[in-house]
Structure formats: structure tokens, C-alpha cells
Amino acid sequence: MAHHHARITWQRDPxxxxxxxxxxxxxxxxxxxxxxxxxxxxxxxxxxxxWSDEQAVDPEEAFVASLSSCHMLWFLSLxxxxxxxxxxxxxxxxxxxxxxxxxxxxxxEVQLRPRxxxxxxxxxxxxxxxxxxxxxxxxxxxxxxRTEIRCDAEIVRTETGNA
Numbered sequence: 001m002a003h004h005h006a007r008i009t010w011q012r013d014p015x016x017x018x019x020x021x022x023x024x025x026x027x028x029x030x031x032x033x034x035x036x037x038x039x040x041x042x043x044x045x046x047x048x049x050x051w052s053d054e055q056a057v058d059p060e061e062a063f064v065a066s067l068s069s070c071h072m073l074w075f076l077s078l079x080x081x082x083x084x085x086x087x088x089x090x091x092x093x094x095x096x097x098x099x100x101x102x103x104x105x106x107x108x109e110v111q112l113r114p115r116x117x118x119x120x121x122x123x124x125x126x127x128x129x130x131x132x133x134x135x136x137x138x139x140x141x142x143x144x145x146r147t148e149i150r151c152d153a154e155i156v157r158t159e160t161g162n163a
Contacts, residue, residue: 074135
């Protein structure tokens with residue numbers, strides 16, 4: 001069993017005298033056990049400017065990124081074990097916020113769109129899809145949520161036809 005830690009810190013600006021009216025900054029900091037500090041905020045879609053920081057990472061973006069990152073790490077591991085060499089992996093992942101079956105606002109779907117470039121001979125389309133399926137099944141984050149996660153993977157071909 002492994003424990004993972006994050007520290008989330010926020011402090012009200014003393015000049016924000018209208019706190020009860022919701023007029024306060026949602027900007028805060030995520031600190032991770034490796035020492036990285038990330039500026040975070042609510043999404044401007046959820047809490048309008050100026051009370052959100054559009055430059056910061058919001059929890060919904062982080063959720064999508066976490067799913068995409070976990071999937072990628074498993075994919076790379078599985079591809080390597082099967083003897084494939086991945087040169088690059090680029091995923092323009094997207095999460096959909098909508099009402100769930102209970103009528104609550106949630107990230108109801110995450111669409112992964114990995115574009116994978118291989119060195120040498122790439123896997124067949126069927127093997128590539130199977131590697132992504134196995135990565136999804138192994139992903140700790142995907143196994144931890146009830147959000148539907150779909151993957152629309154693509155092998156990036158070079159001009160010579162190899163990946």
C-alpha cells in the first residue's frame with residue numbers, strides 16, 4: 001500500500017471584506033511531496049473572474065490530466081514490455097462537465113485522444129487498441145472513479161509509412 005500526499009493552501013486576502021457574498025479569490029496552491037508547488041484556482045467557468053485565476057490549474061483540468069497521465073504511463077510500460085519503442089505520446093484529453101444521473105454536476109466523461117509515434121515497426125491497429133485497453137484497465141486513477149473514460153488513440157505515421 002502506498003500513501004500519496006498533497007497540501008492545499010489558501011488564505012483570504014484581508015482586503016476581501018465581502019467574503020459572505022462570495023467576493024473572494026479562489027486562488028490557492030497545491031504542494032506535492034516532491035517539492036513542486038502549483039498555482040490552482042476554481043475554473044472561471046464555475047466561479048467568474050475576478051474571483052478565479054484563469055492562469056492557474058483548476059480541479060477539473062487536474063482530474064482530466066491525472067486520468068490522461070496515468071493512462072499514458074501504463075501504455076508506455078506495456079508497450080515497452082511488448083518490445084515496442086514509443087518515440088512520442090501526445091494526448092489532447094478533454095473532460096465533459098454535465099449533470100449525472102442523480103442530477104449533480106460532475107465530470108461525466110473524459111475523452112483521451114493519444115497520438116503515439118513509434119520507432120521502427122508500430123503495432124497493428126488491433127494490438128495498439130489492445131495496449132490502450134490494457135492501460136485503461138491498469139490505471140489506478142481510472143479504477144478509482146465512476147466517470148466514463150473513452151480513448152480514441154492514433155498512431156502517428158512518418159512520411160515513410162513507419163511510425
